[in-house]
Amino acid sequence: MAENQNSKDLYMIIKEKYQRKSVAGQLQSVFGKEIYHYSCLESTNKVAYLLAKKGAEEGTVVVADEQTQGEGRGDHYWYSPQGGLWFSLILRPRMVSSETSRLSILGATGIAMSIDRLFSSLKVRIRWPNDVVIKDKKVAGVLIKVRTERCNVNFAIMGVGVNLNVREFPSPLSFTATSLIKETGDSTSKKKFLESTLEELENLYFSSQVNGQMLLEKARLFSSLLGRQVEVITTEGKFQGLVQDLDEDGGLILRLESGLHKKILPEEGYIKERSQKI
Numbered sequence: 001m002a003e004n005q006n007s008k009d010l011y012m013i014i015k016e017k018y019q020r021k022s023v024a025g026q027l028q029s030v031f032g033k034e035i036y037h038y039s040c041l042e043s044t045n046k047v048a049y050l051l052a053k054k055g056a057e058e059g060t061v062v063v064a065d066e067q068t069q070g071e072g073r074g075d076h077y078w079y080s081p082q083g084g085l086w087f088s089l090i091l092r093p094r095m096v097s098s099e100t101s102r103l104s105i106l107g108a109t110g111i112a113m114s115i116d117r118l119f120s121s122l123k124v125r126i127r128w129p130n131d132v133v134i135k136d137k138k139v140a141g142v143l144i145k146v147r148t149e150r151c152n153v154n155f156a157i158m159g160v161g162v163n164l165n166v167r168e169f170p171s172p173l174s175f176t177a178t179s180l181i182k183e184t185g186d187s188t189s190k191k192k193f194l195e196s197t198l199e200e201l202e203n204l205y206f207s208s209q210v211n212g213q214m215l216l217e218k219a220r221l222f223s224s225l226l227g228r229q230v231e232v233i234t235t236e237g238k239f240q241g242l243v244q245d246l247d248e249d250g251g252l253i254l255r256l257e258s259g260l261h262k263k264i265l266p267e268e269g270y271i272k273e274r275s276q277k278i
């Protein structure tokens, strides 16, 4: 959908708008109070961005059953057929642009917590910065888009893709991706999973504004990389080392072979290879 499309059209094709109850039965306060549900979009991120520019409130969600131009990290195409959960959440965090890296970690942690809550037998992990994986195959991802004004964040769009009921992936994705239906053998209610994930994201988002360490502790619990030897491809080149920690900015702290430490932010790099846990 083009950015300059008349925004009135967006409101006219709203199919679903409801007040949501949490999985635990409590009314949710902010995230998902407004949900715009489309059967098919180019990308929920694009529509959420337009809505946010028009002043949509924090917590507004755009969800599509299918995306024709799903956006992945690093300008990659995100495979978004029917069956998956594809949504974008509008955030208005009080932060400066240099702090927004932590939103990637927050998103991945919220999804991992939701999967863990609903499917406790699955061993869900976060592969820094934003991949949610099961048995090293990607089950979900997060893409953050930020609009800033004089270094302050005006709004952020958290795009979330979860391979919920996706049964098959085209090659080469079939080697690296998985879905909840493939892992559990059962289909999952999209509404239930969305509710649960929004609830986890909302709790993490507001509690991390009071205590940033809490988010970090949760992220460490799910991290698949701590204590592992990795190769990180960055804009500065390749770095090999041992993953020592994650920090509050969403950065990966690597101990290089030289013994020096290097911090890499989510937008600066991605993991190329992993070796055995030591």
Ligand code: BTN
Residues within 6 Å of the ligand: 042, 043, 044, 045, 046, 067, 069, 070, 071, 072, 073, 074, 076, 078, 080, 085, 086, 087, 088, 130, 131, 140, 141, 142, 143, 159, 160, 161, 162
């Ligand atoms: C990644 O590359 O890991 C991030 C993938 C994010 C995909 C989601 S699906 C909903 C939202 N809309 C998009 O176009 N992309 C994000």
